[in-house]
Amino acid sequence: MKFGGTSVGSPQRMKEVAQIFTPKAGEQSFVVLSAMSGTTNNLVEISDYLYRNNPEGASTVINQLEQKYMAHVEELYSTQEFRDKTIQFLQSEFELLRSFVKKAPTVTDADEKIILAQGEVMSTNMVTNYLQEQGHRVILLSALDIVRTDENGEPDLNFIREATVKRLREFLDYDIYLTQGFICRNFRGEVDNLKRGGSDYTACLIGAVLQVEEIQIWTDIDGMHNNDPRVVEHTEPVRQLYFEEAAELAYFGAKILHPTCIQPAKFAGVPVRLLNTMDPTAPGTLINNEIQHGTIKAVAAKDNITCIQIQSSRMLLAYGFLRKVFEIFEQHKTAIDMICTSEVGVSVTIDNPSRLPEIVGELKKYGTVQVNRDMCIVCVVGDLASGNVGFETRACMAVKKIPVRMISYGGSNYNISFLIKAEDKKRTLLALSETLFKDE
Ligand code: ADP
Ligand code: ASP
Ligand code: MG
DSSP states (O other): OOEEEEGGGSSSHHHHHHHHHOOOOOOOOOEOOOOOOHHHHHHHHHHHHHHHHHHHHHHHHHHHHHHHHHHHHHHHSSHHHHHHHOOOOOOOHHHHHHHHHHTTOOOHHHHHHHHHHHHHHHHHHHHHHHHTTHHHHHHOHHHHHHOBBBBBBBHHHHHHHHHHHHHHHOSSOOOOOEEEEEEETTTTEEEEEOOOTTTTHHHHHHHHTOSSSEEEEEESSOBBHHHHHHHHSSSHHHHHHEEEHHHHHHHHOOOOOOOHHHHHHHHHOOOOEEETSSSSSSSEEESOOOOOOOOOEEEEEEEEEEEEEOOOOOOOOOOSSSHHHHHHHTTOOOOEEEEESSSSEEEEEEGGGGGGHHOOOOOOOOSEEEEEEEEEEEEEEEETTTTSSHHHHHHHTTTSSOOOEEEESSSSTTTTEEEEEEGGGGHHHHHHHHHTTTTT
């Protein structure tokens, strides 16, 4: 069970989620917690001040954060013993953060990773102390000992499996096993993380290696909605998604799930349920291996996309052209999301423009290059196999008034994607909800 930032966002909420994850007699819970909401953003802010050699800025944020955390202690615990214990722990945490202020401006990437890790370290220790005070048999396993990434920055599943199983065998008689989401070590043994929103990934990785009955992602909304509720009003929860559909929605911007967290659950065949801590009895969304034929499930949007078009008359009937183009992206470790080709050109999209100048420079050897920034991928997900006559037409009809830069259909059976300008995102999402989900 994974509980996100809002779900552990205040002492009151910590007490409520503790009720949810306290197992019934004879059962055990494995719980992954995020940092309290807002904390990771504050830690990013602190690192940012340090990089810019502004120790005063960093200290101000640290002081504010410390006041906030210290104020939680009074409310969360009922005995002086646990208040003192937690205050002592939090003091050591803030001392650690302040030790980096002294280092500015020589703060490194590795230091930043340690700073970012402290949100989850604090929330899990606070909840563990609370559960101990309540008399539960709880043990906190450090995610830094059980979650590791490999040379490519990908989770090392074998390590995670062995390390987790070893800890569980070592600590047999506990009702609740707690760990931090998001944080891990990399192949060099340094503190690292699974990127923003990574607690979902931690939960799915651990659930997959332990082959649990079900992975539960508890958040602040009643499951995956059929469109982005931050942009469109009156969205509806989707009760069931096929693994591939959920993976596409997560990858293409549905913030409720980390972009790649569904993969390990899918490979292990472990169902994932999205549930709402504000309404624990609501059914949420079940993600499993079942396909509901002929249904369009949901729409999502991925921002900050860059489109690169390469045109070349030499491409006409040439083989090997696409390989040369793709090799350039590979050399610069830049993933391609969408791709469209014609006889004289190819357009691709990327979401990480950090190597864009180098990529464009090399592509110019092969053709005329045009770059469009501030684009957005809107992705329609469902059973979109080509046998389902008319489904892509419905999606295309919905965007009839929008200038569409690229369309991708047929890469998988579960998605049709449109590349549009960021400024057209809202009206595209609204138009899709109107056409696809109204009166359903
Ligand atoms: P947590 O802190 O629990 O991980 P997140 O903020 O990461 O929570 O994810 C939950 C939020 O995702 C929701 O509050 C909602 O605003 C947003 N969201 C975006 N797209 C969707 C969607 N399709 N369905 C549900 N929630 C979505
Ligand atoms: N605390 C991390 C973040 O804010 C990880 C997570 O919440 O999933 O990105
Ligand atoms: Mg999240």
